[in-house]
Amino acid sequence: MVKCCKSPGEGVLYLSTSKHIQTILNGTIHSLKTILPMNIDVKPPGIANEPYEQKEMGVLIGLVGDLKGRIIIDGSPEIFGAIGSGMFGMPLEGPMLESFTGEFGNMIAGNLCTFAGQEDLELDITPPTVMVGNTKLYGFQQAFKIPATIDGVGDITILYTIDDDEA
DSSP, X not given: OEEEESSTTSOEEEEOSHHHHHHHXXXXXXXXXXXXXXXXXXXXXXXXXXXXXXXXXXXXXXXXXXXXXXXXXXXXXXXXXXXXXXXXXXXXOHHHHXXXXXXXXXXXXXXXXXXXXXXTOOEEEOOOEEEESOEEXXXXXXXXXXXXXXXXXXXXXXXXXXXXXXX
16 A cells, blocks of 8 residues: 555555556556567466465566566466567577576566556666576465466566565
8 A cells, every 4th residue: 555645634545556567567568469470369367376486487676666576477488488589589498598598587577567657657677586496485465476478488477576565
């Protein structure tokens, strides 16, 4: 919740962050469609519960500013490799694939911040953390997941977690 005073003496008005969350979800979809050189079918967003289990490979980017949270792009080495191959025309594996996965996260999150700024939502990002292997994520108040299918590549999930400011 965002607190805002209407005017002196009128008490505190609580504004929902739902508009900001909608901006983040729309911005994430916009970013995917802008950055990926292939068609993507984005499914309706859903709610994710704690813990979120990332199965094979993913990238985590922190969001700070008007909202605090994290974006996790969850896929597999094959998915991220196919995305990299589609973007750069060469296969990626090993350390090069892990580096690309982090940079792909940066591209999506950076594009999201630009989109959000146009909607008067100030956000900044933290450096990416690439996660390889089975990882369980805890410590978030709410999470929204956006499943998507990339043509000729496969399925990815984008998770947006919201941190509780008052914790």
